[in-house]
Amino acid sequence: MKNYNEIKAMHDENILPTYPRYPVAFAKGAGCRLWDTEGKEYIDFASGIGVNAIGHSHPKWVEAVSSQAGILSHVSNLYYTQPSAELAEKLCTLSGMKGVFFCNSGAESNEGVIKTARKYSNDKYGVYGAVRHTIITLEGSFHGRTMATLTATGQEKFHKHFHPFVEGFRYVPANDISALEAQGNDVCALLLEPIQGEGGVMPLDRSYLQAAAELCKQRDWLLITDEIQTGIGRTGEWFAFQNYGVTPDVVSFAKGIAGGLPLGGFMLGEKAQNTLSAGDHGTTYGGNLVCCTAALAVLEVLEPVLPSVKEKGAYICEKIAAMELPQVVDIRGMGLMIGIKLEGVAHTAVVAKLLEAGLVALPAGADVLRFLPPLTIDMDDINAGLAILENVFRSL
Numbered sequence: 001m002k003n004y005n006e007i008k009a010m011h012d013e014n015i016l017p018t019y020p021r022y023p024v025a026f027a028k029g030a031g032c033r034l035w036d037t038e039g040k041e042y043i044d045f046a047s048g049i050g051v052n053a054i055g056h057s058h059p060k061w062v063e064a065v066s067s068q069a070g071i072l073s074h075v076s077n078l079y080y081t082q083p084s085a086e087l088a089e090k091l092c093t094l095s096g097m098k099g100v101f102f103c104n105s106g107a108e109s110n111e112g113v114i115k116t117a118r119k120y121s122n123d124k125y126g127v128y129g130a131v132r133h134t135i136i137t138l139e140g141s142f143h144g145r146t147m148a149t150l151t152a153t154g155q156e157k158f159h160k161h162f163h164p165f166v167e168g169f170r171y172v173p174a175n176d177i178s179a180l181e182a183q184g185n186d187v188c189a190l191l192l193e194p195i196q197g198e199g200g201v202m203p204l205d206r207s208y209l210q211a212a213a214e215l216c217k218q219r220d221w222l223l224i225t226d227e228i229q230t231g232i233g234r235t236g237e238w239f240a241f242q243n244y245g246v247t248p249d250v251v252s253f254a255k256g257i258a259g260g261l262p263l264g265g266f267m268l269g270e271k272a273q274n275t276l277s278a279g280d281h282g283t284t285y286g287g288n289l290v291c292c293t294a295a296l297a298v299l300e301v302l303e304p305v306l307p308s309v310k311e312k313g314a315y316i317c318e319k320i321a322a323m324e325l326p327q328v329v330d331i332r333g334m335g336l337m338i339g340i341k342l343e344g345v346a347h348t349a350v351v352a353k354l355l356e357a358g359l360v361a362l363p364a365g366a367d368v369l370r371f372l373p374p375l376t377i378d379m380d381d382i383n384a385g386l387a388i389l390e391n392v393f394r395s396l
Contacts, residue, residue, distance in 0.1 A: 001027060004037050022355055029056025032374050032381045034360060043385040045373045046360045050197075050229050050337075053256030054301045055374035061259050064297035068290045075289070077282065083292035090299055094238040097251060097267035101276070102287035106228035106254035107144030109264040112281055113191065113250045114148050116268065117222045118168075120275045121188035124220075132188040136221075138174045140199035140365075143191065143226055152191060155199065175208045180215055189222040189250075190215075194240035197229040200365025201332055201339025206244050213246040222272055224250040228264070229337065232256035233302045233375050236310035236335035243334060256375075259298040263291040302375060309335045309375050312382060316371065319386050325393045338371040339364055345396055353396070359388040 002010075007025045025037045032055050034042040047053065054061060068083065075081060088100040101112055114135060121132040137143065141154040150158055151165040159165070170187075172179040174196065190212060196202040216223040223246070230240035231253040237243050239251060249271045254264030265286065268275065285291075313335045320331055320340065327350075330341035342350065347363045354361050364370040373385070 001037060007037065022352060024355060031055045031058075032377045040358070042355070042358050042360050043381055043388065044360045045371045045385050046362045047256075047372050047374045048260065049362060050234060050255045050372040052260050053232055053234070053375050054259050054298055054305075055376050056260075058259065058297075058301060058376070060301055061294060061297045064293050065261070065290055068293035071289075073288070073290050074285070076284070077287055081287065081289055081292075083289045083296065084287035087292045087295050087299075090296065091253075091265075091267060094299075095251060095267055096247065097269050098273040099268050100265055101267075101281060102263065102265040102292070103283045104262045104285050105144075105264050106252070107146045107149045108283065108286075109228065109252035109254050109266050110143045110149045110152065110191075110226060111146055112266045113224050113226075113252050114152065115281055116250055116266070116272060116275050117189035117191075117224065119280060120222055120272055123275065131186055133168050134183075134186045135169050135189045135191055136180065136183055136187055137169060137171055137191045138193075138196070139171050140174055140196050140202060141171075141191075141193055141226075142196070142198035143193075144228075174202065175205045177208055177211045177215070180212055185219075187219070187221055189224055191224040191226060193226045193228075193230065194244060195230050195235070195334055195337055197337070197370075198364055200341070200368040201337060201370055202365075203332065203334055204244075209241075209244045209246055213248070216249075222249040224248060224252070226252050228252055228254045229372075230334075232298070233306050233309060234335055234337050234372070236306065236313065238306070240334065257298065258291045258294040261288075261291045261294045263288070263295055305376055312336055312377065312379075313338060315379075316382060316386065319383075320389070323390050323393070325390070327393055327396060333371075336371070336373055336375055336377070340369040340371070342367050342369060350392070350396075353392050354388065357388050357392050359385050359392075 004025045026034050027037045028035050032044050034044050125132050137152045137154050139154040143149040143152040148166045151169045154171040225241045225248040227239050249269045252266040257263050317331045327342050327345045329343045333339050347369050351363050362370040
């Protein structure tokens, strides 16, 4: 195996510099632990930005992926396949939705929900341009990096360099129901994250989301929850909307669904289930047999683990609060999606210090340290990670 310097040199020469990479090259993982090319061990509180929901190299996942790869990996969506059918049935059962479209990534998932919203409105209220085509999103949101999902993202820092943007999006403040009520009759949908992830791990108020859902029902807007980061058990429910007592019309998902393989999608509820028909949307790789088989293994592993996710998250928050760290001014989140608001120290510098000490974490927003550990993490790894956290903060 090549060492860190050799790998870095190859990266720097051949890969576009679109990521500010930390000075580590990871080589292997098992459970909630990672090892770099030099043999150093790390506790993973990031799980690939919420992707490795069942940790690294879980035996059930490895067996499922290996088995399916040796049978059939891809045929295209022109044919029926058992893994995609089984996964769709499972997701509909867990979510209460009526149908699933599979794709490859979160941004692609949200592209699909945007098209669904526009077509729903066009079918019911007339052709594009007549009236209802605007999608409302929230300030501080993040929905992807394609041109449409970047436009949907309610953060100006992501909008530099790429004008002109796609028309038909408008932003309102989060948790402000009056701002929603003030919107005109050009609206077809409200797209929101129940917890804004890249925006700083900001959960929406329960009363706000319930009022927004009622407003959508009254005005026949589609309520779309972006569950790319909050879905697949991350908050202690299969989908974050289930914590809020609302039922969205459309739900997007990705990240943790296939445990490290590229799979995403969106689900339509009763109101929107007949919106898309043959030819309206498509993808080459979506519903890939290996990825769907991996996702079935992920859901099987998570089912008995899910009841403990909220307890683990509450424990982490309580332990950090008890440390009384002067740099920590707020701790928030839901389940194992945790944000720690910092003051007097740069969150990116803290992430780098934690990594050096053997704990993998993430930044979020302008000043938030983010934890997204594998949902299967045990108490020993939690306590070991928190010990590293406290030692690093005490040394700042």
